[in-house]
Amino acid sequence: MAKKNRHAYPDVPERLPHDVVDNHTHLPVGTDPGGSADTRDYSARPENEMPPTVAEHLARMEAAGVRAAITSGCEMPDLEESAALAAAHPGRIYAALAIHPNEAPLHCGIAETGPDGLEHGLDPWHRECSLEDAVGLVSDLARQPGVVAIGETGLDRFRTAEAGKAAQIEAFRMHIALAKELDLPLQIHDREAHEDCVRVLLADGAPERTVFHCFSGDAEMARTCSEHGWYGSFGGTMTYKANEDLREAFLAFPDELVLLETDAPYLTPMPWRGHPNAAYACAYTARFGAELRGVELADWCARLDANTREVYGI
Numbered sequence: 487m488a489k490k491n492r493h494a495y496p497d498v499p500e501r502l503p504h505d506v507v508d509n510h511t512h513l514p515v516g517t518d519p520g521g522s523a524d525t526r527d528y529s530a531r532p533e534n535e536m537p538p539t540v541a542e543h544l545a546r547m548e549a550a551g552v553r554a555a556i557t558s559g560c561e562m563p564d565l566e567e568s569a570a571l572a573a574a575h576p577g578r579i580y581a582a583l584a585i586h587p588n589e590a591p592l593h594c595g596i597a598e599t600g601p602d603g604l605e606h607g608l609d610p611w612h613r614e615c616s617l618e619d620a621v622g623l624v625s626d627l628a629r630q631p632g633v634v635a636i637g638e639t640g641l642d643r644f645r646t647a648e649a650g651k652a653a654q655i656e657a658f659r660m661h662i663a664l665a666k667e668l669d670l671p672l673q674i675h676d677r678e679a680h681e682d683c684v685r686v687l688l689a690d691g692a693p694e695r696t697v698f699h700c701f702s703g704d705a706e707m708a709r710t711c712s713e714h715g716w717y718g719s720f721g722g723t724m725t726y727k728a729n730e731d732l733r734e735a736f737l738a739f740p741d742e743l744v745l746l747e748t749d750a751p752y753l754t755p756m757p758w759r760g761h762p763n764a765a766y767a768c769a770y771t772a773r774f775g776a777e778l779r780g781v782e783l784a785d786w787c788a789r790l791d792a793n794t795r796e797v798y799g800i
């Protein structure tokens with residue numbers, strides 16, 4: 487592979503021998519790169535550095551053997567557009583909806599500097615909409631066809647500091663209840679909050695299909711999840727050299743509890759780390775996973791695909 491500008495999108499990998507689904511991505515809507523509220527100017531960039539349009543995403547997915555993607559809308563400005571995107575592309579794009587854990591405190595008027603040093607200011611939609619109303623909108627939209635999950639919700643101890651904790655836990659609990667009410671799978675964002683996520687799930691009772699999206703725990707956490715029948719959804723981070731713990735966690739999950747995702751536009755799998763990510767690139771992670779498990783690629787892809795159907799019914 488020729489070394490390219492870090493803005494360049496990954497090459498479309500060779501087509502997988504069996505179709506898979508990107509279980510968690512962020513397609514361009516609202517605030518996402520290339521979406522309607524993304525105001526950056528990409529016009530000076532060469533073609534392979536332009537954020538793909540939705541049509542281009544779909545064409546590249548097709549070429550890579552990625553038959554569908556679940557796009558997560560998890561901020562107020564992205565909710566309706568994500569649901570609409572799914573409605574416009576039946577069978578190819580599905581939606582997961584929630585108020586992101588780092589958005590939850592903002593809807594409660596709590597804007598603080600996170601442990602990561604980033605300041606979190608209030609946008610107009612935070613001021614105008616309480617947490618209850620925001621989750622209410624998720625609840626309304628989640629009944630639309632094409633919306634197949636509640637997510638991403640959960641806990642984030644990296645971005646949200648002490649003052650926001652209670653709001654984050656409250657939001658997580660509201661989403662757990664909503665997933666159960668609508669009988670939808672739950673996609674959990676767990677950043678440096680493994681124990682607390684497990685504690686809240688067990689206290690409230692986890693939805694029947696519970697997924698730790700972009701799994702970031704170790705082998706012990708994987709065993710805890712497995713005991714409860716919770717899924718580990720793995721993205722590009724498992725391909726990074728330093729993440730040996732994550733590979734051990736991946737191997738600690740039984741085959742039937744592993745899912746595949748990108749969490750694009752970030753966390754691009756090797757050999758494209760540092761470049762923008764996109765749904766089609768989950769094919770790199772599928773290959774990596776098959777090799778790591780020491781199984782045939784076609785069998786592994788079929789397994790991942792069957793697991794996706796089991797959880798999301800797609």
Ligand SMILES: [Zn+2]
Pocket residue numbers: 510511512558638749
């Ligand atoms: Zn995500």
